[in-house]
């Protein structure tokens with residue numbers, strides 16, 4: 585590493601130290617940690633690292649609210665399952681992007697007409713995935729959870745039949761195009777975006793979405809990317825009217841099914857093998873750790889380990 589990049593690295597570490605300690609303190613005071621980050625860093629769009637810290641701090645809150653309002657949770661999940669059903673064949677595969685604590689994924693899986701053979705979910709926050717693993721097991725639902733960034737999904741092209749979101753693109757305002765392109769890459773049959781729809785919202789909701797840096801123009805962005813948008817509407821059941829949930833449904837041309845979702849290295853895009861205690865991109869000499877049973881598959885988690893082999897030792 586040369587001097588310039590060393591200095592850059594140190595100043596990034598200093599920024600990050602201030603950010604994480606500042607956000608934790610804001611959260612402990614009962615303030616909005618994301619708002620703190622926006623003020624402290626002076627950004628309009630929400631940065632990935634600030635989004636990660638803000639959501640990780642709140643881990644446990646979705647499980648608590650699903651427990652407090654099981655009817656609401658069930659209604660939400662049934663509504664999503666109804667949208668997904670036509671695209672999921674027997675032995676199909678399903679992925680929730682930004683699954684949080686799996687309170688939606690567990691319920692959707694239960695309400696589907698056909699149980700997917702491969703159900704996957706990932707979130708940028710480890711603490712949320714850890715809560716999700718507990719929630720899935722309490723609800724006798726089965727899904728593989730891992731940590732990943734929706735902008736670098738560690739799966740091969742056309743790997744999963746249905747890729748869906750439930751308000752996870754939401755905080756990534758300004759990066760709509762990269763997000764939709766990546767979801768379309770991984771999906772085989774359909775991308776189901778359940779997100780707040782700025783263009784269909786009233787002026788109060790729009791003002792709130794602007795303040796929070798939420799996504800906009802999802803339909804227009806998808807169409808600009810050449811997507812076939814076959815559904816666009818607000819949902820019947822909207823839990824938070826000031827954050828109006830809508831559907832942008834993207835159908836893909838039918839492709840031959842892969843037998844199962846296939847991992848790929850999020851950095852090099854080379855094949856990635858699940859070796860149990862680590863994931864390895866042998867051709868790249870990179871490994872990704874598994875933390876308390878949860879694979880850590882963000883680019884930032886890659887560890888140079890040139891002597892890694894595909895054999896379990």
Ligand SMILES: C[S@@+](CC[C@H](N)C(=O)[O-])C[C@H]1O[C@@H](n2cnc3c(N)ncnc32)[C@H](O)[C@@H]1O
Pocket residue numbers: 632635636639640646681682683684685686687688706707708709712732733734735749750751752753754755756
């Ligand atoms: C509003 S919550 C919704 C959680 C879940 N989908 C549900 O229905 O309960 C948004 C989630 O998206 C995740 N998220 C946001 N940006 C992400 C990114 N770039 N990559 C992966 N997850 C992300 C957050 O960590 C958070 O758990």
